[in-house]
Amino acid sequence: MANIIDKVRVLLVGDSGVGKTCLTHLITHKESLSRPGWTVGCNIEVKLHEYKEGTPQQQLYFIEFFDIGGSLSHRNTRGVFYAPIHGIILVHDLTNRKSQENLREWLYEILNKEGKDVRNSSGDCSFDPEQFLGSTQLPLLVMGAKLDLLDERRQPKPLKKIGSIAEQCGAEEIWLNCRDPRSLSAGTTDAVKLSRFFDRVIEKKNQSRDSSTSFADKRKCTSTFNANTETTTKLITLLR
Template identity: 45%
Template sequence: MAANIDKVKIVVVGDSGVGKTSLVHLISHQQPTNNPPYTIGCSVEVKLHDYKAGTPGEKTFFIEMWDVGGSTSHRNSRSIFYHSVHGILLVHDLSNRKSHQNLRKWLAEVINKGHTKDFNGGDYDPELFAGIQIPIMVDFFIYRGDYDPELFAGIQIPIMVVGCKADQAQNLRDKSPSARSSVAEECGADEFNLDCHQVKHISPGSTNAVKLTKFFDKVIERRYHSREGGNQGHITPTMERKRFFKTSHID
């Protein structure tokens, strides 16, 4: 029976130590892990998800969550995990603001499949402009420090932003539970915050669980039920090239 179940791939990325492994374990097993291992490379957890549960269109899918190690020393080898991605979980530590700021770089890395282009360093290839250039534009503006949040508006992959270690953030008064993540706004993504040691924070029927269910459904819809045709909501190569040369200058 398992062989007949379709699957989607979600990469889980963020700085080292933000709580990715604890989050994935909690989502997959509905119980916390007390001693999460240090992730070298990538580990994969699989969860059964009922798409459109309780409706005539209900169907079971495998949700593969690829927990990618966040160490900077492994950056050059992470590209192998970024192919055929259907959804992205951006994870940060609520008590560490830098980890939230770095989510932009993580998003650029995933969309670029781990490859960055140094336009000012002579690694520019004009043939890259023949296709959709959103990934390159995102990384380019981050590189120059000339970041434009509108570049995230055209990303088609469903994204969820998750803040972990809510207990520590409360103690440090670092982030209000009601505060809206700037990265989530830029990506048009939903988000939630939690303490990965508290099962109730993601228990069935909870606000966080509902948001996660909707995210999984969106990933599945994007993978299996999106329709071809028309450019509504889609940025064409010509549109992207015009926007790039309008907003930047390459010496």
């Protein structure tokens, strides 16, 4: 019987036109996308990933990428794609500072759909990054696209990585040119960061599954104990 390959789901979100579809295509096909279209709803791509490659724990996984359309007109309906998920990639346009600032709202939108309390101490809708930190939260990666256009247009530098949402949430960040297939060539720093992120996503899913199994086992043991206790009580009553 052939081995069944497990899978994890990763969301790619960000404002409309920031380059999510090009980025997804580059990651999954290792080539640039010359004429990307506008994503309506959700575009799904899949790639194979070697978890903990080169170690005894190496295992093949499917990574499902849910490229979510960024149009404001779909804001009230795209929440159907937000569960179940195992990791988040926030994408912004390096030539558009506002798209980076809006990543906070995207993260709030996702986590709020997940039923997590992510409001800040003032109770407003801007999530508190400290709420996101910790081993119980979803793995996060921030990616800045259109690095080539940033250089061509001589735009002012985007928000510094220090103090950005990546820094606040303890996430790694990648800036790249999606037009250049070499941007994520094997062995490059950015490719290693991306692979490391996928490993964290898989580990998070495995931890959640182990926790669920452990909880189910505890419930089963408790039920068995209660049943045995009830039976023993009845026997004692009969013997008296």
